[in-house]
Amino acid sequence: MRLDKYLCESTELSRANAKKCLHRGEVTCNGIVVKNSAFKVPDNCEVRFLGELVKARGLRYIMLNKPADTLCSNVDEVYPSVLSLLDIPKAYSLHIAGRLDADTTGLVLITDDGQWSHRLTSPVKVCGKRYRVQLAAPLPEDKIAELIERFASGIALKGEKALTRPALLEVLAPTEVLLTIIEGKYHQAKRMFAAIGNQVVSLHREQVGVIALDPSLRPGEWRYLTQDEIDSV
Structure with missing residues (x-):
């Protein structure tokens, strides 16, 4: 990793300010002052900024239970922004993998691993997204099999x-269903039910791929993903 990027990932410095600190000779690698921002930090290198040992944070993978009236935006x-709910350094540098509308709640995945995010959201990948949907009008009982098909x-x-x-439609009650889709068209779930003459009252995302929203997370709460959850993508 480049030294300027290493500093950004281990401090609150921006890339521009990291370069200025390097030029001022404020950074050492294994006791030697390094001013070259493109210097590649070797493994097990002791990096100090103003004499203090700093370590890169590494990649971060987060699940958040999105409350209503928040934006999947930076x-x-x-x-x-949902990023305002994360009490971690440089939260606004993270990327939201798969956005939800302001009034939609539930599972949001957040990371700074661009490749992981791409695998999760790429249209060529078959990654199911399951929503719990509350409808304005009850589904006709004699039409449920036809609607599922x-x-x-x-x-x-x-x-x-x-x-x-x-898409997979599972009817739980006349006005409550689970909908699993494998694409992400604009307002897709709402438009699908509008196409059958109904209206979505509330929409809550429960799962993306095999990553399910942790039931212990209240709206606005978050946690880091487990290694198994990360590896599932």
């Missing part, structure tokens, strides 16, 4: 020529 806008075959969304990819 900036605060009309509503605050229709979702499995693909729904025609308004303004789009191609059908949605196969």
Whole structure:
């Protein structure tokens, strides 16, 4: 890893300020002052900034239970960013892998590992996303089997020529269902139910791939992913 990046990952310094500190001779590697920002930090190297030992944080993988009225964005806008809920250094440098609408709640995955995030969200990957959906109108009991088949075959969304990819619809109650989709079209879940003449009242994401939202996390709470959860992507 480049020394300037190492400093960014082990301190609150920005890349620009890290380079200035290097040029001032404030950083040593194994006791030797290094001013070259492109210097490659070897394994087991002792890096000190202003005499204090610093260690790179490494990659971070987080699950968060998103509350309503928050944004999956790296900036605060009309509503605050979900990143504002993370009490960790440089939270706003993290990437949100798979966004949710402001009024949608549930599982959000956050990381600074770009390759991991790409594997999770790439359209060529088959990564199911399961939502718990509350509907405005009850599903007709005599139409449930037909609706399950229709979702499995693909729904025609308004303004789009191609059908949605196969989706799994599980009916829990007349106005409560589980919906698993393997793509992420704009407002897809809401538009799928609008296409059958219904309306989504609330939408809560419970699972992405095999990573399920930890039931111990209350809205706004988060935890780091386990190694098994990281390796599942």
